[in-house]
Amino acid sequence: HCGLQEQEEGNSGTFTNFAQNDQALYALHTYLMYLKFGFGRATQDAGIEIRRGAMTREQAVNLVMLYDGHYPKEFEELYLDYFKMTYDEYMNVLHRWTNKDLFDYIDNELVPKFSIK
Numbered sequence: 001h002c003g004l005q006e007q008e009e010g011n012s013g014t015f016t017n018f019a020q021n022d023q024a025l026y027a028l029h030t031y032l033m034y035l036k037f038g039f040g041r042a043t044q045d046a047g048i049e050i051r052r053g054a055m056t057r058e059q060a061v062n063l064v065m066l067y068d069g070h071y072p073k074e075f076e077e078l079y080l081d082y083f084k085m086t087y088d089e090y091m092n093v094l095h096r097w098t099n100k101d102l103f104d105y106i107d108n109e110l111v112p113k114f115s116i117k
Contacts, residue, residue: 027072028079034069035098038114042067061116069110 027041034040046060055063080090095105104111 024072024075024078025082027075031070031072032094032097035094035103035110038099038102038112039064040068040070064116068116069112071110 030041030044042064046055046064049055050057050060076087076090079085080087083090085093098105098110102113104113
């Protein structure tokens with residue numbers, strides 16, 4: 001074994017705890033994927049689980065509704081430091097890349113215009 005370990009709690013934005021669990025930037029990548037395309041890491045992981053027969057579509061939809069779109073707040077300070085940005089600059093970038101056909105910002109909260117069925 002290589003000494004790889006699962007996380008005690010799940011990864012940001014998904015129900016898994018075993019892949020990309022040491023990559024703070026991957027959490028931002030999948031959050032931006034959600035902002036741009038309307039699906040995030042939970043959708044990605046659920047699709048894999050459905051294809052391998054480990055999960056039904058109904059189970060996947062429930063997990064996606066719980067986890068997709070989770071903002072990785074736990075890494076925010078790391079991102080600000082890494083990108084050498086202020087909070088406002090950073091948030092402006094996130095807002096700029098948000099797909100306005102898929103989301104609204106209401107009282108500074110991201111609100112999807114779509115639902116998963």
